[in-house]
Amino acid sequence: MEEDSRPKEEQNTGDETSGESGEYSFLQEVIKDENGRWRALKKRWIRLVGWGLVFGIAASLGFAWTNRLSSSRIKEVTIPKEEEAPGQEEPQELDSESYLQMQQALGEVAKEAGRSVVEIRILTSKEDWTEQTAQTHSITGIVVADNGREILIWGKTMAAAEGASLQAVFSDGSKRSVTLKQKDDGLGMGIYAVETSRLKSSTMKQLKVAVLGSSNFIQLGEPVLALGSPLGDGQSLGVGGIMSKDNRVSRVDGSYGILQTDIAAGEEGSGVLVNLKGEIVGVIDQSVASTDSALVAGYGISDLKRTMELLSNGQGIPYLGICGLEVTEEIQEQGVPRGIYMKEVMPGSPTMAAGLQNGDILTGIGTEKVTTLTEYRNCLLKLNAGEKVRLKGLRQGAEGYVDIEFEVTVGKQE
Template identity: 35%
Template sequence: MPYDEKPKQGPDTGPQEEKEEKFSFIQETIKPKPVTRRKILTQLARIVIYGLIFGAFACLGFFALKPWVQNRFQNIPKTVTIQEDEDEGTVQTAPPDTAEAVSPVLNADSYKEIMRSMYDIAKDAGKCVVTVQPADKEKSFSSEGSGTENSVAGLVAADNGKELLILCDNSVCADAENWTVTFSDGSQYGATLKKQDKNSGFAALSVQRINLTTSTWNSVLVATLGNSSVTTEGDVVIALGNMFGYAKGTGFGIVSSNIYEESKADGQYNVLTTDIPAENGGTGILFNLKGEVIGMISPGIWENTEANTTKALAISDLKSTIELLVNGESVPYVGIYGTTINDTMAEKENMPVGIYVIEVNPDSPAMAAGIQSGDILQEVSEAKVSSTLSYEKAVMSSKVGGTIKMKGKRRGANGYVDIDFNVTIGSLE
């Protein structure tokens, strides 16, 4: 066979296939070291040490930042909102008991139990009653025993998160710049004036919450302002304050009348008279048997009378004023004493319906605007006024310093003519 000839491939022989070479590598498995009890304990100890270190730094940081946080957030007082009275028609009454009523047997022990129950109510209510006096006036020797020299009873009316707001008679504000408030536990704290209103005769003082101790906090209660509009003759009431010539007095009695009023500029306040004896010039707080405040006992009520019984301005008529004072806002003032001319009176006297101006205070916004006695006001800030209540609401909703328009009627030679005034709202502080 020639050397250059390729051998013939037979039918049973195929092309040469390349054989893949397979290599076997040694695969090594790394086994973890066994976990021993000692390692577990060591790891746990390390975690505990780290936790203690972190906790220590967290505590140090907390105490270091606490004064800053308190100072930062307590400088932002919350706005106080005085809850309005509920509608008398929504008050739920218990269904009448059809069972035969059994009269209890009353004796001396029953009387003791009744008086003890009332005293317990008075004791709880007393937590919101304080004594206020100027800090820069010393007590006289004769008044050290009574504790009433230059002092008035006050009410813890609100808490805005930064301050406790004390409502009191503004007679204590004359010639004073700082005050001392004595709480029910006998502790004393400095107070500053938040705002006063010489027209209504009330002022709001503030005591810094951060200054109060824990024991004082436990003895303080923010008052609940009740609905004096549902108070009727014969209701049992509790008087707390210095109405009797000494501080921290307690008296029990009944409402003898609720039909009379005390006139102030731009409004009238219902007066709750009681059969509880009182000294002239005494101040205090009147409570119902729920422990709710229903009146502020004021020395200015019916100053010319000699009846030495406890009298209070109804709290429902004071709520809008209180809300402004405790929020540090000025109370609007126009300076008008008026009475309502309703439809019946208007027809009888041939007069327009509205507010008849009886008197205008000297140097008041009303006098500056030209309002005179005898004018009849019918519209305030585009709102119709047909009663002293609606007039008072219109004035109280105005902003001090702002100008409002009042419209009405004035009698002329040929009958009543239209009049209008631009009144700049003022305040008496």
């Protein structure tokens, strides 16, 4: 029994010992694994947090850099092309209540369009003890574009004395310095620029890019508002109608349609003409008004759009230097060929350098025929400064007019 039991006891003892040690080693192994797991989780968590920080910083830097690039990128300015003539609206009968509603509607149109109106001032320093600066002259401009970096304003150019500065006054009353970016000396107008980064957010929300209408389709008697400073002394508002729309004024390298109204004007008046839709249809310039006229007149907007677009994009105006007259049917009856009569070839111009003379008749630019100043202007504005182009025409000789052709290098209006 003992012999038989000893091995059994030893075996049992051995089994208990091995079982006990197996049990303890299992407990130790569990404890060891738990600690390792927590340490692994901790390391993994720290690693994830670290990578999260890295990715967060990288994303922030990337966003900032992208934002900086997008804010510094200048958008190309495109002036919308004109649509077809709108249909005529049926006349409506008006009563006293209708007139009141019309007055209110005109006020709303003026208020909304006024968001695009900007006053440009010339300021000069003074040593006077009563004030440090004095306003010497101002004109009214309109916001024609926001290129992503600058607010671009169209208006008449002004001669500033040495030491003078230009200031823009927006519709909310805020004032900022402004620079003349590009100009067309032949027209006497240009693009002023104010950096958007220098404008308050409230000003940016208040201002509005002007909606440009069409002066080509405007009707005689059509109601318009004169916004800005039509009287030439402070901000004012005039209401009236279009009295004339067929007159044109010749300028170097083109001609422009003129709108004449029955609205009172001052000699130094400036501003814009707005239709009842709130669209800009004219830019006031009393220099094109009839002699001794005290009524608002200005350039029709349609003939200014392409020039606005070029100057807004920092491009100069192509220049040949021709002051011309259209040869009408009446003039043709006197033996003058159809085309553009060169009344004056500007001294030092590309046209004079090429050999053209006063009295020549221009009939074509490149492959395109030109018989009107509008056609001539449209052809010219398709060219680029420095480009070579062939001008075709006629010159009077002893035996009548003969064909002439010259190669001209297009200049740039400065």
